[in-house]
Amino acid sequence: MRRDIFQAIADPTRRAILALLAIHAMTPNALAEHFNTSRQAVSKHIQILAECEAVTQKQNGREIYYHVNADKMKEVDKWLDTFRKIWEDRFDQLDNVLKDL
């Protein structure tokens, strides 16, 4: 199954997890306390985020902490840059059309 950054952010719970992890690294248990859903549901989301490489894990003693993978998150911005180029190109063409109207 395809896993990419857009799948990571397509779900509201996963976006909320990323928002929490952006503040500081957390354990799965600490994350689960922020949600009304089951721990299993939260772990499933964390697993998808890990597969999408949106988060990375680090072992600290007996605990696993999850961190946001900032480099991967930049892919969204890269896509937006492409989107921006399309629109800039379009609008430059529109400027020319407007000159002749």
Next chain:
Amino acid sequence: MTNKTEILKDISNRKLNITRAFNAPVEKVWRAWTEAEQLDKWWAPRPWRAITKTMDFTEGGHWLYCMAGPNGEKAWCKVSFQTIEPGKNFVADANFCNEEGAIDANFPTMTWDNRFLSTDTGSKVEITLSFANEDDLEKIVQMGFKEGFSMGLENLDELLEA
């Protein structure tokens, strides 16, 4: 002078906001956005071309056109006009479709809300692009823009380098 294109993402609300100023009166900008003959001149990012098949710019009407690529590929699109406030605003749903305009349900619907404003230096267009479902923004990224149009842009880069 080239005006800056501003794009704000609002991913949690499945929206993208685009704003651009033009050094032309709002009446002209409105025409360029709503007349097929004008749209065909600028709507497709180069080297793609927009080719209108039919245009009925009325509430409930449609614009059926294709994006023709440099290698002969064609992507048909249908824009269904929902509400029109002449000279000020129009809201439309955009879909991929076949040549006859039958909408392809495998692709998400993108809703456009375009607002046209008069300014001291000419005019400004504010566009809100929104997607109905959680997965739609991702789908449009995957299918519509990322592969389709950025491919077009890569071709453009090749042309420029040649």
